[in-house]
Structures are given as C-alpha cells and as structure tokens.
Amino acid sequence: MKGARMRVAVVGAGIAGAACARALADAGHAVQVFDKSRGVGGRMSTRRVTSVAGADAVLGLDHGTPGFAAVGADFLGFVEEGQRAGLLARWTPRLAPHSAALQGGAMWVATPDMPALCRALLMDLPLHTLCTVDGVRRSGAMWSIESAGVTVADGFDAVALAIPPQQAAVLLGVHRPDWAVRAQAVPMLPVWVLMGITDAPASGGDWHLAQPASGPLALVLRNDAKPARAALAAQAQWVVHATPDWTGAHLDTPPDQVQALLQAALADCVGGALAWRFAAVHRWLYATLAAVSGDEQTDGAHACAGAWWDVGTGLGVCGDALAGGGVEGAWRSGRALAALVTAGANGDRA
Incomplete structure (x- = not known):
C-alpha cells in the first residue's frame, strides 16, 4: 500500500537513532525510541x-x-538550522x-550541552530510557522489544538498531546471522x-x-x-x-x-x-x-549510504560506523535508514 504508516521501534537514542526517529516521524510513521541510559545523546554526552x-x-x-x-552540504544545512x-x-x-x-x-x-541536539530531535516522540534492549523478537509480521527477558513493547512493523555494531550483533544473530558477523567485524x-x-x-x-x-x-x-x-x-x-x-x-x-x-x-x-x-x-x-569498509550488497537486504535494511523482515541497522564515523556519519546513516524504511512502506522493494 502506497504511503503506509508503519510502527517502528528505534533502539538507541544517540545522534543516529535520533536522526532516524525524527525522519521517520516527519514521514508520518509512528515511532518509539528505546535507550539503556537515563538520558539521550549516546556518545554526545555531558x-x-x-x-x-x-x-x-x-x-x-x-x-x-x-x-x-x-562537511557535506546536507549536514551543513542541518547544522546551520540548528545554529539558528x-x-x-x-x-x-x-x-x-x-x-x-x-x-x-x-x-x-x-x-547548552552535547545531548541537547538529540533532545531536540526526540522531544515529541515516545522515549523509553533506562531500558536495555536484550532481545528483538519477530512473530508473524510483527516485532516486539524485550528488556531483561520481558516484552516491554510490541506490535511494531519494523525495528531500527542504532547502537554500536558489536552491540547490534547480539540482537541480529537470530534474524540475520550474516549481518551479525559483519557487525562484529566493524x-x-x-x-x-x-x-x-x-x-x-x-x-x-x-x-x-x-x-x-x-x-x-x-x-x-x-x-x-x-x-x-x-x-x-x-x-x-x-x-x-x-x-x-x-x-x-x-x-x-x-x-x-x-x-x-x-x-x-x-x-x-x-x-x-x-x-x-x-x-x-x-x-x-x-x-x-578504526577504518571504513564499503557496504557490500547482501542477499535479501538493501544497503544505501551507510545503512542496512532488510525489507522482507523490517529489520534495519544504522550508526556512525556504517557511514564513515563521527556525528555527521551517524546523522547521515540514521536518515538513510529512515528513507529505506519509508521506501519499503511505499512498496519500493528495489
């Protein structure tokens, strides 16, 4: 269905997760964000x-x-808007x-502090802090989020993992073991x-x-x-x-x-x-x-500008490590994943 509104769980409230969640919400999707810390920002911490x-x-x-x-014109535009x-x-x-x-x-x-940028991006979105996600489970076509072995939220059409690749690997193993291996090796x-x-x-x-x-x-x-x-x-x-x-x-x-x-x-x-x-x-x-490696295409998934997206299952990964590192890489990766999710909701599987 064209223009379908999806329910998406974003795991991680650093700049990659915040940028992904903001772009998804602006595209009309229903987003919930989960993070293990008491606040947002990830490595943009104070x-x-x-x-x-x-x-x-x-x-x-x-x-x-x-x-x-x-550096990039699009990110510079975002930064200058933040300055204004x-x-x-x-x-x-x-x-x-x-x-x-x-x-x-x-x-x-x-x-006035480094997390302020992520707080602004997430200010009107449902946010679950002090929630360490230790499992993502798919039943039928829907996803649920688990913390401490207990389901804390369910009914999601898609899950976006915006956490360091080694941490994402633990959650990916059951669903995409090939991605888990790639993430662990970053x-x-x-x-x-x-x-x-x-x-x-x-x-x-x-x-x-x-x-x-x-x-x-x-x-x-x-x-x-x-x-x-x-x-x-x-x-x-x-x-x-x-x-x-x-x-x-x-x-x-x-x-x-x-x-x-x-x-x-x-x-x-x-x-x-x-x-x-x-x-x-x-x-x-x-x-x-430490080093940047290219995003090679994998079976059943789309890779674009530093994000991984499996349109068949509704599972995605983003983060600075997939787009060259740093705050700009994280922002770019989060937005790239949001674009892929939206394209999938619109029926674009190419």
Whole structure:
C-alpha cells in the first residue's frame, strides 16, 4: 500500500537513532525510541558536576564527543538550522603549539550541552530510557522489544538498531546471522576519557585545545572555553582523551589507576602540577572507527549510504560506523535508514 504508516521501534537514542526517529516521524510513521541510559545523546554526552569545593554552579563536562565538523552540504544545512534555533554554536578554539589545525578552523558544539541536539530531535516522540534492549523478537509480521527477558513493547512493523555494531550483533544473530558477523567485524576502537576541574594552571599557555604528537593523550580540551558552558573564576575544566592504543593497553586497568596516569599525563602536557577539585574517568568501548569498509550488497537486504535494511523482515541497522564515523556519519546513516524504511512502506522493494 502506497504511503503506509508503519510502527517502528528505534533502539538507541544517540545522534543516529535520533536522526532516524525524527525522519521517520516527519514521514508520518509512528515511532518509539528505546535507550539503556537515563538520558539521550549516546556518545554526545555531558557529565554534570553539581558540587565543586562549595561552588553553586552546575557544571557540564562533555566527556563524549567534544565537537564535530560539518562537511557535506546536507549536514551543513542541518547544522546551520540548528545554529539558528540556538541548539548549535561554532567554536574556534585557540590551539596549543604544534597541534594540528582543525578542519575549517573550527568545530560545532551543541548548547547548552552535547545531548541537547538529540533532545531536540526526540522531544515529541515516545522515549523509553533506562531500558536495555536484550532481545528483538519477530512473530508473524510483527516485532516486539524485550528488556531483561520481558516484552516491554510490541506490535511494531519494523525495528531500527542504532547502537554500536558489536552491540547490534547480539540482537541480529537470530534474524540475520550474516549481518551479525559483519557487525562484529566493524573495527571500533576504545577510548579512556579523563574529565575534571582544577585550579587554573600556573603555566602551559593560554590555549583551549591540544593534540599532543606523542604520548598517551590524543586530545586535551578546556571545556569551559566552549560556547554556553559555565566557567568559574580561577578554575579550569578539562576533558582529556587517551589515544586508542594507550586505551587498548589499559583496557582493564582499574579506573583509579587510569585516572592517576591520565592526570600525570595532563600535568606533563600543561607543564606543571594541577590542583584537582574534581576528577573522574569514563571508558568508551566503541568510541571511534578504526577504518571504513564499503557496504557490500547482501542477499535479501538493501544497503544505501551507510545503512542496512532488510525489507522482507523490517529489520534495519544504522550508526556512525556504517557511514564513515563521527556525528555527521551517524546523522547521515540514521536518515538513510529512515528513507529505506519509508521506501519499503511505499512498496519500493528495489
């Protein structure tokens, strides 16, 4: 039937899932979104710090994606629309000596925190947080969503998996074992992240972003220099990404030891000891894409611009790893899957 309205479950509320859900809803489909976290955003995450040495300010440390570039004309148009709506701001940080120049000299950040963009895309859609999806079941022509072995929602015509490929592989195994193998093989790399607040450094220069050429650190940011972030006098807010190689070598190191090692590396980077008021670490197991592989056509499925879609069963996969990585890749992949779902609802099986 042309123009059929489908019920679609989207698993994952990061930028890929949010973009997919928004495009599906705008096309007239009924969408429900499920995510294991207490909020949305996925790797576009912000850690809130509510008490630092008696300060009343609520501070946000963007410990996931620190910012992103916009390259393609379609994504740039989306970003500029977000800027006009007050959701995105362009940031041109002062670079530390010997740091590689940013593409275009700037990056985009969501305001007032990184999850804000996903919140805006999902604001009027049914959202189930703190719901770890551990099964998707197909009975007849309909899908159900399971969490902790219990059916939490059913009656869906289609399911879109917008989660890291290794996590999607677990859900795909029963229905598309060939996809499960492909997803498991996607080369995603882990990253340890240190976030914290210190007294303002006595040395190290007046810079906002450093990309050390060697050592354990890949990226050092002054988070309080970003647009729409709260700043406190005589304090500095840091977000520090370890390199994937260093992270891999310390993947199972206790967090307190990782924190101490990264704090020492940051002190070396700024040229002196730092007085810490707050510090924490977070391990992203699937933080970045190691390499990009093409989407080869598979039997019974359509692949288009970085999304997998099985029109026969109503099962799809999207995410940054399928479209070159990063926020732009995630957005592009989510929208591509939504287009494939809509085409299937309209009877286009080619």
